[in-house]
Amino acid sequence: MVKKSENKEYIRPLERKVEALRILTEVSSIISSTLDIRELMSLVMEKAKEILSADACSILIYNKKTNKLEFEVAICGEESTSEMLKEKITLDMGQGIAGWVAQNQQILVIKDVKKDKRFFHDVDKMTGFETKSLIAAPLIGRRGLIGVAEIINPQKEDYDLEILSILTKHFATAIENAIYHSESLERERIKQELEIAATLQxxxxxxxxxxxxxxxxxxxxxxxxxxxxxxxxxxxxxxxxxxxxxxxxxxxxxxxxxxxxxxxxxxxxxxxxxxxxxxxxxxxxxxxxxxxxxxxxxxxxxxxxxxxxxxxxxxxxxxxxxxxxxxxxxxxxxxxxxxxxxxxxxxxxxxxxxxxxxxxxxxxxxxxxxxxxxxxxxxxxxxxxxxxxxxxxxxxxxxxxxxxxxxxxxxxxxxxxxxxxxxxxx
Amino acid sequence: MKTEITDFKGNKRIKITGDIDMHTSPELREVLLSIIKKSKNQCVCVDFTDVTYIDSSGIATFVEGLKAIRASGSRLFFYGLPESIMEIFRFSRLDRVFEIFRTFEDAFGI
The missing domain is CATH 3.60.40.10 (PPM-type phosphatase domain)
Known part of the structure; x- marks a missing residue:
């Protein structure tokens, strides 16, 4: 006969796997629900924030021309904070946690940012927000680095890093597809405009x-x-x-x-x-x-x-x-x-x-x-x-x-x- | 296309290498107009020795430069034009619009 405690030990990881799969399915369905890049990024990050019981989350997009990271999505309590981040903050490659993740293309989990020299304090100083811990994941598509996703102050600690990594890859592909989609819409619009211009000319x-x-x-x-x-x-x-x-x-x-x-x-x-x-x-x-x-x-x-x-x-x-x-x-x-x-x-x-x-x-x-x-x-x-x-x-x-x-x-x-x-x- | 700027006795020399066409002329425009903006009673001379091609958008960039430089009291002139480029200028009578010299020494009378 199996003891109660052994049963618990056996069931717990299974429960975690089921939970992880549930999250994977849920996020996957959000990812495939829209081709609007902003909507996609906001929906996924809102979900990530909710799942990990985090205080805030953000996406920094890599600008190839300037070789810098720029805030594209910032979800936190205050709308003015997110606007300030988008307007005023850019990070060099290698600068701060996001810059390190972008450069090294690796997920980084930091339990206490005070102990990490890579942490860039200026953002907190400017926004008044207090970052204690964070998870930062690179978003890498077929064309290379897209950006970095950050989850700030996650309360939940028993997340599965492997699932997080799979989700990040899936998310990066979805962002890339949304970019392709918007580029092709833009090309089509320009083509139509040029056809009208040609007729007018x-x-x-x-x-x-x-x-x-x-x-x-x-x-x-x-x-x-x-x-x-x-x-x-x-x-x-x-x-x-x-x-x-x-x-x-x-x-x-x-x-x-x-x-x-x-x-x-x-x-x-x-x-x-x-x-x-x-x-x-x-x-x-x-x-x-x-x-x-x-x-x-x-x-x-x-x-x-x-x-x-x-x-x-x-x-x-x-x-x-x-x-x-x-x-x-x-x-x-x-x-x-x-x-x-x-x-x-x-x-x-x-x-x-x-x-x-x-x-x-x-x-x-x-x-x-x-x-x-x-x-x-x-x-x-x-x-x-x-x-x-x-x-x-x-x-x-x-x-x-x-x-x-x-x-x-x-x-x-x-x-x-x-x-x-x-x-x-x- | 590449541009290299050097000083010569208080004057500016821009050496251009490669094709000046609709893809490269915006970059040339930026370089040329920023030099002209800063110039006062100076010569801005363009070395064409290593220019391989110029199209009408490239010429328009120099026309804009010429119009801008007149206001500053400075002079814009060209030298070292390869025969193929000179032919384009002659063909469209632009040799009457721009000051063109054979060599840098000719331009400065040295």
């Missing part, structure tokens, strides 16, 4: 990329590198019998370039109306853009062509040259060029050219010849010129050039916006 460009007036046909292709871009083009009729063709490239890329591009198109349309001189329009635009933020500037070409006789006047502001295709072959037009718009006060020169029936004039942005291949080599202006020379009689030349660039840049991310505008005299 396209609405600033002419609705139809083909413009025809008399013998003149203008055709444009614009491909932004990253949803939105800083390249622009426009067709206007500034005065009767004339067509104005504008191409430009805003410095930089992405949303800032796109916003600036939208402003420039509006300014250009407003200024160009009624003016039969490209240099005058460029001069006025230069003044308007001189207050550009962060040194932003625009390289541009503005051409005004007479619909009746093909006589054209061109002003260039730091933009890559035009390429003329006529019966004699292809040639890069040598022109008097000014600096990009928005940098210095200057006058822009006018260049005259006569376009005859059958002539084609190609304008492009530098994204065309700065396209990179998989080895990072740029295609170069001369290679584009050569390609145009070989394909000069092809009807859809601009599309051919884009195809050629795509082939060259296969399996690489597009480095810059690409715009080609072609003027054709029938």
């Amino acid at each position: 396209k609405s600033f460009l002419p609705e139809n990329p083909i413009f025809e007036k008399g013998k003149i046909k203008v055709f444009a292709i614009n491909i932004p590198a990253r949803h939105v871009g800083g390249d622009l083009y426009d067709f206007v009729e500034p005065v009767r019998g004339k067509v104005g063709v504008f191409i430009g490239d805003v410095s930089g890329k992405g949303v800032s370039a796109a916003l600036y591009m939208a402003k420039i198109i509006s300014d250009f349309r407003y200024i160009a109306r009624g003016i039969n001189s490209p240099s005058e329009v460029m001069g006025k635009l230069n003044k308007v853009l001189s207050g550009a933020p962060r040194g932003m500037f625009l390289t541009a070409i503005y051409l005004i062509i007479d619909v009746g006789n093909g006589e054209s006047v061109i002003s260039v502001a730091g933009h890559p040259p035009c390429i003329l295709i006529n019966k004699d072959g292809i040639k890069v037009l040598e022109m008097q060029t000014g600096p990009p718009l928005g940098i210095i006060e200057t006058d822009f020169k006018e260049n005259k050219i006569s376009l005859r029936s059958g002539d084609r004039l190609i304008m492009l942005t530098d994204g065309v010849f700065e396209a990179k291949n998989i080895s990072g080599e740029r295609i170069g202006f001369n290679a584009i010129l050569e390609f145009i020379g070989e394909n000069q009689n092809i009807e859809n030349l601009s599309e051919k050039i884009i195809g050629h660039i795509n082939e060259y840049s296969k399996n690489t991310e597009m480095a810059d916006d690409i715009t080609i505008v072609e003027i054709k005299i029938r």
Whole structure:
């Protein structure tokens, strides 16, 4: 027959295991209940505080950029204390108990903090809280250290350290999953915003990329590198019998370039109306853009062509040259060029050219010849010129050039916006 | 990209190594503007010898620097531009905007 005392000895550890498993199940169900990182951390720490009958608990998150630990969650009696911790206290790696745990990635149980030299007294001094004992556990995910969880003044002492360690690992994975989730939500939000921005930006460009007036046909292709871009083009009729063709490239890329591009198109349309001189329009635009933020500037070409006789006047502001295709072959037009718009006060020169029936004039942005291949080599202006020379009689030349660039840049991310505008005299 | 700042007879010399593009130009902007902010009737000269590439966001950073330096009475100039970089400046007529010298000695007339 088993004595009563032996029975107790046998049952006690079993009871503890059952209790530990109950806690494990309970905390696990909290961990899987939410993907909201703040809610997750607060719920789990509240539970840990309750289970261990602790006075307070906190989570310090590791900031990779600063290599410091920052209070993210602090649950104690006073809300003002937790706000103070979040706002004012950061710990270096190795500093205090949390810093030691982060550095050594080991659980630490301290029964009496007064006897431990690693304890950082400043936090208690600042908050007025008295830390007597604590448990500090590192939170380590697949991407490495996430932070440190601390339970302050736990009253319960018969906890199972092994279960605590399993729970900490489980908790770290859950935090990491919540971080992934919030990052993917953020990525999706940005993607949606960029798609809207891209649609809006396209609405600033002419609705139809083909413009025809008399013998003149203008055709444009614009491909932004990253949803939105800083390249622009426009067709206007500034005065009767004339067509104005504008191409430009805003410095930089992405949303800032796109916003600036939208402003420039509006300014250009407003200024160009009624003016039969490209240099005058460029001069006025230069003044308007001189207050550009962060040194932003625009390289541009503005051409005004007479619909009746093909006589054209061109002003260039730091933009890559035009390429003329006529019966004699292809040639890069040598022109008097000014600096990009928005940098210095200057006058822009006018260049005259006569376009005859059958002539084609190609304008492009530098994204065309700065396209990179998989080895990072740029295609170069001369290679584009050569390609145009070989394909000069092809009807859809601009599309051919884009195809050629795509082939060259296969399996690489597009480095810059690409715009080609072609003027054709029938 | 790396930047190294040295003093030369009360003037500042910034040596840049690597690509100046949209990823690195924010760091260059911080360095350049903080030097310009502190400068008074000084020369801020940029050594381009080991610059491998510059894109329009890099050029915009220097344009911002140029606009800022005019107000302080100081001068911003470049030297040691490799041919490929010089071509970018010539191509866009920026050689008329910035003061560009062949060597450091040329810039200071020494």
